[in-house]
Amino acid sequence: MTRVLVIEDDPIIGEMLTLYLTEEQFIVQRVESAREGKFALGTFNPDILLLDLMLPDASGTELCSQFRQLTAIPIIVISMKTAVADRIQAISAGADDFLVKPFSMQELKVRMKAVLRRVTTPKPVAVQHTQADSASMPESQLGLSLDLERRTIVLDGDHIETTFSEYEIMKLFFQHPGRVFSREELINAVRGIDSFINDRAIDVHVTNLRRKLEKNPKEPQFIKTVWGVGYKFIK
Known part of the structure; x- marks a missing residue:
């Protein structure tokens, strides 16, 4: 089963995401801060990340860039921001897709499956040679x-x-x-x-x-x- 890490501090949206994705046979862990999210990358070992860019301890597209440096798994940004510039910045920072709140849960599922179809083992290992x-x-x-x-x-x-x-x-x-x-x-x-x-x-x-x-x-x-x-x- 696919493991989904949800980093979302809004309790209503976070609970809706958790309930819906669980019903759709995903294994879900939700955290509410960037710090908890970074820790969960190692402990939960997710296959895909749903990332809100406005968190209590960090915000903005640099947050997406930080997570991209930590993992190669697909990242879908979920955000209240509607400007095209915000989408461009998030994609350029490493996001694989961008959904504006409020969004359809069915659309989220389709987009998740679209990026996951192209992934088998998205955790590359760097090897150094002299x-x-x-x-x-x-x-x-x-x-x-x-x-x-x-x-x-x-x-x-x-x-x-x-x-x-x-x-x-x-x-x-x-x-x-x-x-x-x-x-x-x-x-x-x-x-x-x-x-x-x-x-x-x-x-x-x-x-x-x-x-x-x-x-x-x-x-x-x-x-x-x-x-x-x-x-x-x-x-």
């Missing part, structure tokens, strides 16, 4: 590949930690090396047509991938920009 290790590494382990079981990118034998969306973009690139993808195609691949994301968020994900994978992100070897169109992957 230069000497890389020099003695077999040629078959050199270069860039995907570890489908761990949902990680492997670069010269190292498992590179990525967010959910970064991994989905790289998986699409690997399936179609050399193909030029428009930003709209990448949006649909990462979110699904009904989920919120924009061109700017795709550019942020690609920039972050280049920082993690490229020796010189300003002169990328793997992810090339095709000006006026989008991006392509050179394997």
Whole structure:
């Protein structure tokens, strides 16, 4: 059964979420603060996180960024904020989806399942190697590949930690090396047509991938920009 961590300090909304998701056969733990949420990541081991951005001990999109640094599981932000700018900031900070309160519980369930469909084991493990290790590494382990079981990118034998969306973009690139993808195609691949994301968020994900994978992100070897169109992957 899927484990859902709900970080929501409003007692009415929190109770509604807990009751509904429990009835829908999810295992739910709800906490009311960022501090409790960070602790629950390790003790409850959730598969997905529902995060309110206005908590008593922290608030704002930097809160989403903090949780993204702690985990690679899907994060759905639930917020009273309705401005497009707030959605863009949350997605850019690492959220995988954004729902404005009040929202339909059925819509929440559909969006949760949409992001979970693309996840098997979203807890990547980073492995560090020295230069000497890389020099003695077999040629078959050199270069860039995907570890489908761990949902990680492997670069010269190292498992590179990525967010959910970064991994989905790289998986699409690997399936179609050399193909030029428009930003709209990448949006649909990462979110699904009904989920919120924009061109700017795709550019942020690609920039972050280049920082993690490229020796010189300003002169990328793997992810090339095709000006006026989008991006392509050179394997």
